[in-house]
Every structure is written in structure tokens, then in C-alpha cells.
Amino acid sequence: DTGVSQDPRHKITKRGQNVTFRCDPISEHNRLYWYRQTLGQGPEFLTYFQNEAQLEKSRLLSDRFSAERPKGSFSTLEIQRTEQGDSAMYLCASTQGANTGELFFGEGSRLTVL
């Protein structure tokens, strides 16, 4: 399968623990996006990378969230000191080329914070 893959698909953690999600984009795609989605809402923009550079981070994102894409390929999203409000689906998407390029999403990583 050459699509976007995310790991783990499901994560249950206790409040206060740290969690990390991984995203492997489509191999030739240079831009990678992270979104958070809760029930009944659209995907909320978190951050995006062009190659290894993080170009923008949502102002709504607290300092507990950090993302990296060290070699311009896979990316990780870490949430420190998780809170119950962090429970959501975390979606990764990748794209290539012009501004009109389609975003291809992974199936997401579902986080439940107890």
C-alpha cells in the first residue's frame, strides 16, 4: 500500500502521559499536514511541513504539542502531559506540487485520554 500510513491507529492513555503519533506520507510528497478532528467537526489545522521545514503552526495549539519531520519524510506528533480535551482523531495528510494539489489523508490515529 503506497498511501499515507499512520501509527498507532488507536491509543488509550491516562491523563498526564505523553503520546507520540507517526505519519508516513506518500513517498514523493513534499508537504505534510497534521489535523485534529472531533465528533461532528471538520479537521482542525494543527501544523504543516514543506520537506523538513515546519512552515506554520496553529495559534490554537498549546505548547504541549510538538511536531517534527527530521528528514523530510515521516513525521511525528507528540503530545505531552495529555488532557482529556486532547481526545480526538489525529489525521495526517500529504500532497505534492502546486497549490491546487489534492491532500491525501491517512486513516488517522484515535487518541482517548482517560
Add this chain to the structure above:
Amino acid sequence: RKEVEQDPGPFNVPEGATVAFNCTYSNSASQSFFWYRQDCRKEPKLLMSVYSSGNEDGRFTAQLNRASQYISLLIRDSKLSDSATYLCVVKGDHTGGFKTIFGAGTRLFVKA
């Protein structure tokens, strides 16, 4: 004000009906516009891009009005399989970047 706002749903329509979704965006520097479809418990997938001249893909027609910062999607002859959430998407800003913002989505139920 949200960057992308959509009609509140849900829309409940019979098969064969025509349904229209509206969307407004706040950033006049936005450059590209799209409609995505999201099925229940699935990831979003591109339905169609939206161009200033308007574009059509089978039963689906998208329109963009840059002056009013308004985007629409028209679905004709609705099918049961059209039941999904439709997400309005806006990309780009005055920096020339590629930030991509999704609306909250409008849920459509097509019934037999």
C-alpha cells in the same frame, strides 16, 4: 469568526432531490478552493476543486465567488450513496503559503 463557515446541517433529502451547500471564507488572500467528502469513520477525500469559472463533474457543480468570498456545491439527482459529510476547504494566504483550512462540514442524508 471562523476562517471557513458552512451551512449547519444535517440536510435530509429524498432520492432524486437537488441539494445545495454554501460556504464562506474570511481570508480574501485564499488561493485554492475545494470540496471534500467524508464518510462516517473514514478519512476525508477530495470530491472536486472549485474554480472561478465554475466547474461541473457529473451531478456535482461547484461555484466560487471571490468578491463575496463564497463557495457553493450543488448536487443534482441525489443518490443514497451521496450520504456523507461535505467539507469546504480553503488553501493559501497572503504569505503564499499552503495552509489548508477545513470547514466544520455539512452532513447530508439521502433517503429512499
